[in-house]
Amino acid sequence: MNLAKIAAIAALTSVLCPAGAALAAVSAQEAARLGADLTPMGAEKAGNAAGTIPAWDGGLSSPAKAGFPNFAAPARAPDPFPNDKPLFKITPANMAQYADRLTEGDKALLRQYKDTFFMNVYPTRRTGASPQRIYDAIKRNATTAKLAEGGNGVTGAIEGIPFPIPQQGVEVFWNHVLRYRADAAAREIGQAAVTESGAYNMVKFHDEFFVAYSQPGAKESELDNVIIYFIQETVAPARLAGQVLLVHETLDQSKENRRAWIYFPGQRRVQRAPNIAFDNPGTASDGLRTDDQFDMYNGSPQRYDWKLVGKKEMFVPYNSYKLHWAKTKADDVIRPQHINQDTARYELHRVWVVESTLKPGQRHIYKRRTLYVDEDSWQILGVDCYDNRDQLWRVQEGHVINYYNVPTIWTTLELTYDLQSRRYLALGFEDNPNKSYDFNIKRTLRDYTTLALQNRGTR
DSSP states (O other): OOHHHHHHHHHHHHHHSOTTOOOOOOOHHHHTTBTTTBOTTSSBOSOOTTSSSOOOOSOSOSHHHHTOTTOOTTSOOOOSOTTOOOSEEEOTTTGGGGGGGSOHHHHHHHHHTTTTOOEEEOOOOOOOOOOHHHHHHHHHHHTTOEEOGGGSBEESOOSSOSOSSOOSHHHHHHHHHTSOOOSEEEEEEEEEEEOTTSOOOEEEEEEEEEEGGGSTTOOGGGSTTEEEEEEEEEEESTTTTTOEEEEEEESBTTTOOOEEEEEETTTTEEEEOTTSSTTSBOTTSTTSSBGGGTTSSOSOOTTEEEEEEEEEEEEEEOOOHHHHOTTOOHHHHOOSSSOOGGGOOEEEEEEEEEEEEEOTTOOOSOSEEEEEEETTTOOEEEEEEEOTTSOEEEEEEEEEEEETTTTEEEEEEEEEEETTTTEEEEEEEOOOTTOOOBTTOOOOGGGGSHHHHHHHHHO
């Protein structure tokens, strides 16, 4: 199916099926396309007509397929494509030639930082992969998953994404939220709020995720309506150290919004934190991102109307192993106004384009957002954020790799560029050259109770 036809169908669907409607799941006949002309994730298996996007061949489904049969986490994943060279460079001088494949955000960065910003475009590598049990779950979900009331949750799905053949923009949002990342993971990462001159102080976090939704054999009826249990402990600098955030992210937010608590070391007590959502400032972000921009976009979709624009071939951050490289340090990446673009990699991929527009009477600092969502993984790769004057304000980039020992596509560095202040926030720096995500942690639900939060804070 050509892209124009996809866009036309998506536009018609968004009119006929507004975000509040609870659409029936797709038919068994439609679901049979998964693993046939569509990948098990719902992407187009074939390459494009120009040959610039290859056919999907299963992706990097194991360390052996990536060329590193002895690799094991939590070491940093080596680059499977060390000999790749840029095909061309997009600069302010030639950006008009590529304008139809650039996000509005990247166009703005090229215009604003015309002397320093560029995009190296590499050969497209469709590395996305997930475990077979996730593919099996997705095929089951395709005929059973439905939106909850108002599109503010999902029912009839477990383990895999719910809507591999999406019919509404909000379904694409939920695919991102419910995409497979891992069963559990821990990481030590840094976040830098970079000034216009390039100065920064690194804030360090210890994060843990327990993904109840995607546990092997998980049952929706046994989830207690929780998708993910998440703990984030601030470990540096000393003035911020000791604060711990606990989140229970809910599946059907029409029934219950996320549950969140914070341990404050100065008070030595746990408090409920209902404001950890929407446009509340992100933890230690210097006001450069909102809570719902963590993991590119998270939480409840209830304040926005969602429009599925369609699918488009675009230059997006992908296979960013140079940013993930063990020898790459924060000082190698951080530069004034934007990162060192020699460490970034862009490729041509098909992405779902989704518009979220603030509903009348609702409040958020972003009036409108445009999402660019990878067809092979449902990971959001870019977001254009507009202010209440409808002017482009902030630009998000999700630089992803395939953690092929899982396997999963996930960010190694999340960027939020503020065009007005000429500052940016970078989240994901890893200090230890021999350590990245630890996907082998063993956790139970007892590790994510308020009592466990209290114990973490006082230990």
